[in-house]
Amino acid sequence: MGTQFRRLSCALGVVAVVGALCPAVSFAGDPDCSQEGPFTPFETIDGDNPVTMQNGRVVELRASNKSKCAWGRISYGTPGEEIWTDRKDPSANEHEGFLGYTRIDSGSAKYTDAFKNDGKVMRACGSSQGVIECTGWF
Numbered sequence: 001m002g003t004q005f006r007r008l009s010c011a012l013g014v015v016a017v018v019g020a021l022c023p024a025v026s027f028a029g030d031p032d033c034s035q036e037g038p039f040t041p042f043e044t045i046d047g048d049n050p051v052t053m054q055n056g057r058v059v060e061l062r063a064s065n066k067s068k069c070a071w072g073r074i075s076y077g078t079p080g081e082e083i084w085t086d087r088k089d090p091s092a093n094e095h096e097g098f099l100g101y102t103r104i105d106s107g108s109a110k111y112t113d114a115f116k117n118d119g120k121v122m123r124a125c126g127s128s129q130g131v132i133e134c135t136g137w138f
Contacts, residue, residue, distance in 0.1 A: 029113025033069035044136025059126035069114040072124030082127040
């Protein structure tokens with residue numbers, strides 16, 4: 001019981017810190033998005049997609065041309081590892097981070113919710129064993 005409580009407290013602490021530092025954080029996807037007709041975009045800027053971390057975890061940005069949305073996926077992972085997406089306007093230096101932030105709760109993979117990328121670029125980021133890796137922007 002004590003270990004579960006400490007893990008829950010730690011997880012809630014991370015979410016609270018992320019929410020405080022990034023007030024525009026959205027954990028729920030955009031309502032008009034679907035993951036219909038998914039593909040993995042390979043033509044990315046400033047990085048590859050997918051990215052294989054040193055420990056074998058795969059961080060991938062997935063997208064749908066039909067809904068003009070994108071989402072992140074982490075695979076070959078373990079419970080507790082994190083995945084989220086970032087979105088930015090290509091002509092601006094700032095970006096929205098931690099969109100759809102989630103963690104693997106069981107199994108070895110997890111998807112974020114989908115977010116609109118129409119007119120914007122997106123990337124997926126994952127965290128495993130204290131190391132963060134991100135895909136290129138698409």
